[in-house]
Amino acid sequence: MGKSFKHGFLDYPVYAFSENYPHGHIEDWHSHDRIQLIHTLTGVIRVQTHEGIWIIPPGRGVWIPAQKAHALLSSGDVKARGVFIETSASTSLINECRVVAVPALLRELMSSAMEIQAAIQSNSRNERLLQLILDEVQILPALAFNLPDPQSPKLQQLCQRIKGNLALEWNLEDTAQQLHISSKTLARHFQRETGLHFSHWVRQAKVMQAMIDLAMNKPVLNVALDLGYDSPSAFSAMFKRETSMTPRDYLQQFASIET
Template identity: 30%
Template structure:
């Protein structure tokens, strides 16, 4: 689209359209984001002085921030506060929009990283902001539009697509193994033995470090991976098998109880919203 700044995520350093957002003398600067890569790639740990709202239109991405992992499916966005150290991983093609917001602009903006649902108005405001000149005129229609954008971001509904990550080395080793082979449905007793802990100690540590029980944490891991795989066009049957469920209906029941809709409808609503 004419006038839209679209840095290619894999090579922003060579994009003539990319200007470091922290260097732009405006409270909000927005970009379109795009990648047509076939494989996965990751932007290494980095930070911005401005906070970042990243909307996914097509595809899905995951973001690692100290203390957690977030998945962003279509029609959702993630808020990364200013100066938060984070890495971004993309699998396959991605389209979206990103707004960088100065930390002193609006005290209502979230203070912690979170995934939020995106209304049609918020999406259109991000698109409009990405078409503005970098140094847009202030004090008129552009500033009023930016003010409405901030209102919509502050009012966005938080989605439960966050996986708290433990810092204890033994728990991180367990988490890495579970993420590498999510179909492994070993018992709590078995996992405790594998990481050299008693069952009681494992239960206590994972509760202290994640705020969840062992079973709830493993279920949330399954939700995070399922959303990522479904956004990458995997079938419900394949996702259920890859997560170690004996049947697709049992996986669908878990998904519906956690996110409020069965996986087919959950993803269809996001693809439909993208076309509006």
């Protein structure tokens, strides 16, 4: 667990919490009895599950189902808020990991719920506040900030090599030759195991690393070069195609998040 863990009243199907994680903090594989929504105010959290990786930059959140085994890695000094929710609280709660947008209303509701330190009275303001949180988390927009992992050991090893050498040009034909298979075979297996075309997966891996590096205040030029782009403009064009934001737009979001 991180530092300065605080929470609202626990004995209710929904309760809010806040927690800080220092740079490089690791939480090894674990799970929770409740659903967990983590919203980052500063820093970046990487969530690893057996299905893949989710990157949560400032202002976003990650939804982790109950009993879902996961591990965390923080980049930068992370300030986070969130809620824990009993699975029985609603039949409409999703049961898969996803990165979500966290609107201003939900951010304020979580801050208010942190102040609840007494038993919840029926039909009280506090009960209505927590029920409104439950309503809001069921309509959070999902964001494509995840990188699915393949299941076969051979493709898992390939993906690890790609993530460790993102500056290289990973095209389908050359990569297939390295594996001593045809490009059609690699494309078919990769699509089947990850749900993404090979080239899309590589771009997504670069985007997610860029999100971490940019949030850590790494210059755009350095990010571009480290990811194999000849210029910041080429990197920015790719980043915008994949995220609908320029790197500058992405960074400007952080300044508006209250800490």
